[in-house]
Amino acid sequence: MSVRRYELVFSGGEGAAEDLVVVERTVAKGPGGHPVYADATGIIRAEISDRDEVRVLASGGHQEAPAGVVARPLRESA
Template sequence: MSSQGYELVFSEGPDAGEDVVVVTATGQAGPGGHPVYADATGIVRAEISDRGEVRVLASGGGQNPARVVRVRPLE
């Protein structure tokens, strides 16, 4: 599931709406050794494995990263 970019789909619950954030490769590796992807602002950062497993990374102090519901490769 390797891609230059992904859509990260965040949701607060089954009845809540979704927030979609597009992230692209940064050229860096995360703590698990997988590529790190970031949005255009650099605030949303995620390590994504080749199996589609996502680890949202804190980009600043006091940040509480949300849980990702789904990840979709960009076409």
């Protein structure tokens, strides 16, 4: 069963604060054939594999994919 929501952790580097973004599964597939997840604004889009490997996808021009993004599966509340 695939995960419906993830928390993406963007690290700002040594000593910098982390940025957290919650993304939800969309119907789209990424270039690797894995599901695409997006935040509520649609600006943050990421392809996440079944091994929680993250590929951040550009949602507009002049964007660079950040390195070292970690995906944490979120549990569904009952």
